[in-house]
């Protein structure tokens with residue numbers, strides 16, 4: 001095998017975690033090699049965040065046309081052209097991909113195309129070449145899981161295939177009521193379908209505050225999205241025309257497509273991790289809070305590190321690792337302070353602890369909550385959305401969590417995450433002025449209420 005120069009950092013995988021580490025390390029003057037088997041940008045850009053959000057934007061437009069008469073604008077939805085939806089989505093991806101490639105080359109990162117395999121804690125082989133670094137950063141990402149015995153083919157698909165359909169499933173079954181399942185069910189409903197979600201836990205959006213889950217369930221029911229909660233799938237079969245799933249309670253459901261959205265597994269098999277003695281836990285790569293693995297000078301970032309599988313977590317981890325390699329001392333990331341958004345209709349946005357988690361951490365009596373209904377928020381009324389902003393605080397102490405549901409509410413998570421991560425007291429936030437009429441005002445109103453001086457809400 002050919003040997004090349006020794007880099008300061010060699011990064012395996014150019015997804016959100018890997019490319020962020022590369023860009024920051026190069027910015028700090030380090031000599032960086034970035035190894036990628038497919039395309040820079042990884043899941044988020046090519047098969048995740050960006051394509052789903054582009055399609056959900058088309059979905060929002062379809063909903064607006066359908067409801068336009070309510071706003072005095074007469075228009076007619078003449079159909080969804082999946083070719084054009086996919087072309088719009090691809091255009092967004094292509095522009096961002098081009099920009100990202102320019103950033104990587106502009107910063108002087110050496111991009112090596114090919115599948116890498118770790119040979120030691122300083123060396124990765126790619127094709128016939130060995131790439132050597134003083135530090136290795138592992139960021140090989142994740143793949144869509146299926147269920148045991150369920151093969152992804154034909155009408156059974158994961159998000160990878162569902163993002164590229166040239167047809168709209170009319171009565172799809174969605175396995176999993178988490179983020180990806182909710183987004184696809186919402187998308188297909190906006191495109192005129194009648195999806196049914198099957199979720200093994202007792203609620204949709206099971207990781208969110210219970211009040212959020214309940215509102216999503218009411219909204220989805222109104223939108224014609226069905227769901228079966230607290231039940232598991234026993235088996236799946238398909239023919240040329242339909243997929244049938246049998247549930248453990250004996251019920252059966254049929255549809256023209258089955259989306260398996262039951263979570264994402266770490267992409268860590270067959271890349272040499274075991275060979276070099278890397279500690280693994282069910283395929284994930286555990287790290288300390290500084291993102292060091294058990295091996296000297298080997299770091300891990302992104303979805304392979306146990307925790308929230310989100311692009312912005314990967315970005316933050318990549319930046320932090322690059323800074324530590326460069327000798328800086330960034331603060332460890334606090335997992336509960338990472339903002340979370342689900343882009344279904346209505347959207348879900350949250351940061352910090354749910355009421356239940358706060359009570360179990362601090363005790364039942366130590367927690368205060370307030371829920372501000374969007375019915376009292378002018379901009380939300382203009383948009384015609386239902387929803388709320390719910391705050392969780394330590395009694396007499398800082399804000400521990402913010403939980404929101406409503407059309408376009410994801411855009412408010414920026415302020416919410418500053419409040420939670422800066423451990424702001426409601427009394428201090430209540431003094432800040434929110435522009436009228438914005439949905440952002442709902443955050444201000446909720447804090448006024450929590451500080452004991454509600455304005456547009458009953459005391």
Ligand SMILES: Cc1cc2nc3c(=O)[nH]c(=O)nc-3n(C[C@H](O)[C@H](O)[C@H](O)COP(=O)(O)OP(=O)(O)OC[C@H]3O[C@@H](n4cnc5c(N)ncnc54)[C@H](O)[C@@H]3O)c2cc1C
Pocket residue numbers: 012013014015016017018035036037038039040041042043044045047048049050052114115116117139140141142159180267271301302303304309310311312313314
């Ligand atoms: C449908 C969907 C929607 C999503 N929506 C959102 C969202 O709205 N917001 C959000 O924050 N997150 C979202 N996510 C999650 C987000 O995409 C991931 O958290 C993020 O991409 C993880 O980044 P990563 O760097 O860990 O891995 P990845 O992005 O998966 O990148 C890993 C890269 O490593 C490469 N690689 C793997 N093995 C090797 C090897 N041996 N050699 C060379 N290269 C290799 C892969 O080709 C890949 O490019 C979504 C995911 C999906 C599937």
